[in-house]
Amino acid sequence: MSQPATQFDAIYYGLNSEPGKLRVAQSGMAWKGSGSDITAVPSADIKWAQWLRVARNFQLRVGVKDRKKICFDGFVREDHDKLQTLLKNYFSVALETKEVSFKGWNWGETDFQGQDLAFLVSNRVAFELPLAQVANSNIAGRTEVSLEFSNPSSKAPTKSSLDEMVEIRFHVPGAYTKPRASDAGS
Amino acid sequence: GASGKEGKGWKKFQSYKGEGALPPDVDRLRITVDRKAQTVILPIHGFAVPFHINTIKNVSKNDEGDYTYLRINFQTPGQLAGKKEDTPFENPDATFVRSISYRSPDGHRFDNISKQITELKKEANKREQQKKELAD
Numbered sequence: 001m002s003q004p005a006t007q008f009d010a011i012y013y014g015l016n017s018e019p020g021k022l023r024v025a026q027s028g029m030a031w032k033g034s035g036s037d038i039t040a041v042p043s044a045d046i047k048w049a050q051w052l053r054v055a056r057n058f059q060l061r062v063g064v065k066d067r068k069k070i071c072f073d074g075f076v077r078e079d080h081d082k083l084q085t086l087l088k089n090y091f092s093v094a095l096e097t098k099e100v101s102f103k104g105w106n107w108g109e110t111d112f113q114g115q116d117l118a119f120l121v122s123n124r125v126a127f128e129l130p131l132a133q134v135a136n137s138n139i140a141g142r143t144e145v146s147l148e149f150s151n152p153s154s155k156a157p158t159k160s161s162l163d164e165m166v167e168i169r170f171h172v173p174g175a176y177t178k179p180r181a182s183d184a185g186s
Numbered sequence: 187g188a189s190g191k192e193g194k195g196w197k198k199f200q201s202y203k204g205e206g207a208l209p210p211d212v213d214r215l216r217i218t219v220d221r222k223a224q225t226v227i228l229p230i231h232g233f234a235v236p237f238h239i240n241t242i243k244n245v246s247k248n249d250e251g252d253y254t255y256l257r258i259n260f261q262t263p264g265q266l267a268g269k270k271e272d273t274p275f276e277n278p279d280a281t282f283v284r285s286i287s288y289r290s291p292d293g294h295r296f297d298n299i300s301k302q303i304t305e306l307k308k309e310a311n312k313r314e315q316q317k318k319e320l321a322d
Contacts, residue, residue: 015231054232055212055232055233056215071232102202103200104201104202104225104238104241106260107276107277107282107283108280109280126233127231128230143264163217163229163256163290164290165288166255166289169286170282171264173278173279
């Protein structure tokens with residue numbers, strides 16, 4: 001006999017601005033927004049799960065087939081144990097906690113993690129940049145690298161628009177390599 | 187493993203001890219100034235990323251078309267070419283975030299944030315100056 005689905009309210013799918021409901025059942029997980037769109041992940045596709053603090057409270061990050069991941073924001077701390085049990089019982093997956101830095105430092109190291117560039121402070125993640133959204137990158141100086149982001153929101157700007165990050169620059173001491181002989185003198 | 191080359195004169199500072207101390211309104215995915223923690227919290231792809239005022243050099247703002255752009259410049263090594271470095275770093279060989287730029291259609295709000303950050307920086311500089319004077 002299968003258990004009824006457990007529902008979590010006010011959960012965001014990815015960076016969507018509208019919350020929806022996430023249901024977790026034996027057969028898999030499904031997120032439904034205020035519209036008719038449903039994002040469903042069948043149980044067989046669920047490979048791993050992570051729990052981390054993000055801007056909109058806690059995030060459940062689920063690794064699915066084809067090395068992809070999907071993220072749900074808006075969980076409260078108290079949801080952790082319930083989720084952990086559900087994921088273990090239904091999908092035999094452990095809910096791993098990913099440690100996040102709140103030190104407020106701007107130095108650390110970059111690390112490529114799947115399709116993201118992670119910035120780590122004292123070995124904890126401070127933020128991640130999805131490389132798929134990098135529109136342009138530049139070596140802006142001897143030790144400077146810039147990443148520009150494309151802005152997917154084509155909607156006309158309104159006062160309620162989010163603050164969109166358009167560019168980040170890194171100071172990378174080891175970024176400069178001597179130009180080859182053919183480039184010298186330029 | 188960077189302890190061996192830890193920068194001279196660097197004094198430890200930290201925005202928050204844990205996630206529970208983040209102000210609740212970071213969930214709006216907008217730049218937040220937390221004066222009490224002397225910290226600016228930037229929304230970066232869903233993360234709420236604190237930057238202590240000591241890491242911030244200055245902010246600049248400009249209007250372009252429908253948008254206002256805000257750029258936060260951070261303290262990084264080697265910015266004073268030819269001059270003696272007077273800002274100590276914990277690890278000068280690390281990778282540093284040098285600047286982050288945002289855009290918003292709400293120029294008034296960005297104007298306000300820009301002023302708040304500048305004010306916070308002024309206060310921090312003033313405190314630093316007072317400490318130096320007391321130490322002399």
